[in-house]
Amino acid sequence: MLMFQKLFLLVLILAIVLAARSFVNKEGGANLSSVIEENLGGLIEEKDVHPLQIAEMRKKEYPGSEIVVEQELANGSNYKRYIASYKSEGLKIYGLLMVPQGAPPDGGFPAIIFNHGYISPEVYSTTEKYVAYQDGFARNDYVVFKPDYRGHGNSEGKPEGAYYSTAYTTDVLNAVASIQKLPDVNPEKIGMWGHSMGGHITLRSMVVTNDIKAGVIWAGVVASYEEMAENWRRDRPWRPSTRETESFRPTRQQLTDKYGDWETNPDFWDSISPIKFVADISGPVALHHGAADESVPWEFSESLKNALEKEGKEVEYYTYQGAGHNLSGNAFGSAMSRSIAFFDKYLK
Missing domain, CATH: 1.10.287 (Helix Hairpins)
Structure with a gap:
């Protein structure tokens, strides 16, 4: 072809x-x-340009919108919970918003955009999964906002994926702009947390915009596209859901057919790989990965650590022996404590 x-x-x-x-x-x-x-x-x-290229993503605007509270939920221990919405490329995107109940500090609360990992769009729910993760940050006086990427839950649009489409990253960057407009939020104190696919979105976001002052990535898909293709062997084969198939979710094969693979056209694949742009990353990064992760290789996080260190960037790197993809069990407490301390260091 x-x-x-x-x-x-x-x-x-x-x-x-x-x-x-x-x-x-x-x-x-x-x-x-x-x-x-x-x-x-x-x-x-035109032949050499693709929207996924970091240079092209930097040319776009991500204005976000005012955040609208759609539903008030039961309060957490010391914070309020809401289902809220905002706009991304004209689409109404929903999300879970958590706001501390106390008086904001001078300048406003720091905020964390919380990027969830892959969950089949058909079963995704705004208020399920990652409950303890979000609670850990919200209880420590952070505004936390978890966007429901387009096509997930009640969010409008099609679930196009994160690796071969700009869609989810665009929704997240518009969430950043939206949370910066929220009263009692300090717009200069925005952090980002991401797990698995959400880690990829976090890294991509941090090399596209300068608004994210610190990033924490758990078990992230953060390697180059070449390493992802050659070394990513999941514990079970992945298949797109019915909704994703019907939405004609972009694939790696489509890019390979048009641009060639990383051997015949390495410049193109480098141009869409966030790890190749860490010289421009917007802030320090903390990486956490379970050594027994059977979904995403821990070597991906090590590759990003090495790339950041090569560019002289601030990075913390933790591995957890015996821990799997979600860093559950004993690893969870350590990873959460370290993540909170990391955000406290750079956002408070």
Whole structure:
């Protein structure tokens, strides 16, 4: 398929060059290089551009909106809980919002955008999963907002995925802008937490915007696309859900068919890999990974640690012997305490 596309492009280029020569002959004084650039430049540029590229994502705007409280839930120990909504690319996106009950500190509360891992959109629920994780941050005087990515729960839009679409990261970046508008939030004290797929979203967000001052990633899919393809062997084969299939969720094969693989076109794959842009990361990062994780290899976190250290960035790295993908059991308490301390260090 790729060879056919390249052959077609070469034929097209030849046709344009011949047409340009004919035009020059007729017009006399026309400059051949100008004619070719005018007719061909846009074509070549368009072929090499994809919305997933970090450079392209940086060109976009993520204005967010006012956050609207849709439903008041039962309070936590020292914080209020709400189902809230905001706008992302015109879509209404829901999320779980937690707000401390006490008086805000000078400048407002720090806030954490909480990026959940992969959950089948058909079974996802705003108030289920990650309850203890969010409670840990909210009890320590953080505003916590967990966006329901598009196509999840009651959020509008299609569940396009995080690795080969900008959709979920766009929703998260608009959540950042929205939480910065919330009364009693300090817009300069925004952190981000992500698990598994949410870790990928966190890393991508932190190399696209400068608004995220600290990031914590648990069991993150944070390796390069090459490493993901060659070394990611899950404990059970993954299949897209019915809703994702019906939404024509983008795939790696589609990008490979158009751009080639990482051996034939490494520049393209580097251009969409957040780990290749950590020289520009917006703040310090803490990485946590279970050594017995059978869903996402702990080596992914080690790769990111090494990349951050190579660029002289601040990074904390913890592995937990015997712990699985969710860092449950004894590892959970240690990982939560370290995560809270990390956010306290950089956001308070």
